[in-house]
Amino acid sequence: MSKIESVTCTRLTTPLHTPFVTALRRTSTTDSVVVRVTDTDGVTGWGEAPQVWQVTGESLAGAEACVAGPLRERLLGADADDLGPLTRAVAGAVARNHGAKAAVDVALHDLVARRRGVSLPVLLGSTTHRVPTDVTLAAGTVDDLAAAAAARVADGFSVLKLKVGTDAASDVARVSAAREAVGPDVAIRLDANQGWTPREAVRVIGALEDAHTDVEVVEQPVRAEDLDGLAWVTARVGTPVMADEAVYGVRDLVEVIHRRAADLVNVKLAKCGGIGPARTLLELARAHDMGTIVGSMMETHIGVGAAASLVAAYGTTLTSDLDAAWWAGSSPVRGGLRYDGAAVVLPESPGLGIEELV
Known part of the structure; x- marks a missing residue:
C-alpha cells in the first residue's frame, strides 16, 4: 500500500500576452502556488492555488502556510488511494482557504488518476x-x-x-x-x-x-x-x-x-x-x-x-x-x-x- 510521502509548494508567476482588465483589477501576470503531492511509489499529483486578492482575498503566502501546515499534516502517511476520505479531510481541516484546499484536492485527484493509469476526465x-x-x-x-x-x-x-x-x-x-x-x-x-x-x-x-x-x-x-x-x-x-x-x-x-x-x-x-x-x-x-x-x-x-x-x-x-x-x-x-x-x-x-x- 502506497502512502503519501511529501506535500510541497512552489510559487509560480506566469506573464500574460495581454493585460487582463476587469472592474476589480488589472494584471499582467498569473500568480499561483503550485502544490505537488507525492506518494512512496514516486507518483506525483499537481494542483494550483491562484492569488486573486480582489476576489478571494487569499495570498500566495497564506496558501503556502495552509498547505505546508494543517493540510500537509492531514495527508502525510495516509493511503494514497483513499481519495474520498482524503479530500473530505482536506475540506474539513481549516476554515475558508478555498484556493489552498482546491490545490490539494486537485493534486489528490491527479495523483489517484496517475496511480490508476487514467486521465483525470476518465x-x-x-x-x-x-x-x-x-x-x-x-x-x-x-x-x-x-x-x-x-x-x-x-x-x-x-x-x-x-x-x-x-x-x-x-x-x-x-x-x-x-x-x-x-x-x-x-x-x-x-x-x-x-x-x-x-x-x-x-x-x-x-x-x-x-x-x-x-x-x-x-x-x-x-x-x-x-x-x-x-x-x-x-x-x-x-x-x-x-x-x-x-x-x-x-x-x-x-x-x-x-x-x-x-x-x-x-x-x-x-x-x-x-x-x-x-x-x-x-x-x-x-x-x-x-x-x-x-x-x-x-x-x-x-x-x-x-x-x-x-x-x-x-x-x-x-x-x-x-x-x-x-x-x-x-x-x-x-x-x-x-x-x-x-x-x-x-x-x-x-x-x-x-x-x-x-
Whole structure:
C-alpha cells in the first residue's frame, strides 16, 4: 500500500500576452502556488492555488502556510488511494482557504488518476477530452472591445465574455460596438465583476435589451454580499443573470436558490475548494433547475486542466469559462492541456498529463 510521502509548494508567476482588465483589477501576470503531492511509489499529483486578492482575498503566502501546515499534516502517511476520505479531510481541516484546499484536492485527484493509469476526465467518469470554452475580452474602450471581439472570432471563438462594470454610463456603447463587430451569430455574455449598483444594472441591462444586443447572460452585476440587490436585478430584467462571487460553497448557493437571486451559477474550484465541492454545487444547481458553467480564476494549465476535466465529466448548461490559461504568454508546464481554437484539449495521458515546470 502506497502512502503519501511529501506535500510541497512552489510559487509560480506566469506573464500574460495581454493585460487582463476587469472592474476589480488589472494584471499582467498569473500568480499561483503550485502544490505537488507525492506518494512512496514516486507518483506525483499537481494542483494550483491562484492569488486573486480582489476576489478571494487569499495570498500566495497564506496558501503556502495552509498547505505546508494543517493540510500537509492531514495527508502525510495516509493511503494514497483513499481519495474520498482524503479530500473530505482536506475540506474539513481549516476554515475558508478555498484556493489552498482546491490545490490539494486537485493534486489528490491527479495523483489517484496517475496511480490508476487514467486521465483525470476518465477518473471523473468521462470519455471526452475536448471541451468548448468562451474567451474573455478585457475591459477597455469602445474601439478596443470592438477590435478584440473581431480578433477573437477570427481566432475561432464563438462565445465572447465581455468585461464591463468599469463605467456604467458607457457600457452600452462598448457592448453595442462589440456586437456590431462580430455580427448576430456570435454569443456575447457580460461579466460586471460586481461593478454596478442594482439600479445601474437594471438600467444598463434594460438599455442593452432595447438595443437588441442579444446578450446571452450577465454575470455578477452587483456586489457579492448584496443578495437582495442581485435578486432585485434578476426579477426586473429579461436577460439571465449569473451568480459568481456571490457563491463560494453550498450554503451560499442554497441562499441564492432560496431567494431566487440568480438564474445561473459559475462554479470555480478555487472558490469552492476543489473538484469534490464543485461536483456538489453542480448537482445542487441542477436539482433546482439552475443553469451552470464552470469557470476559473487567472490560473495556469494546472488549474484550468482540472476545471476542464470536471466539465468533460459533468457538462454545463452553457459553454464554460476555461480560457484563463489561453492568456499565458507561454505554458509554464511541460504537458497538460492545449487550446485548439475555441476548444480545450485535455491529454489522454494519466492525470492532468503534466510532467514538470518549465
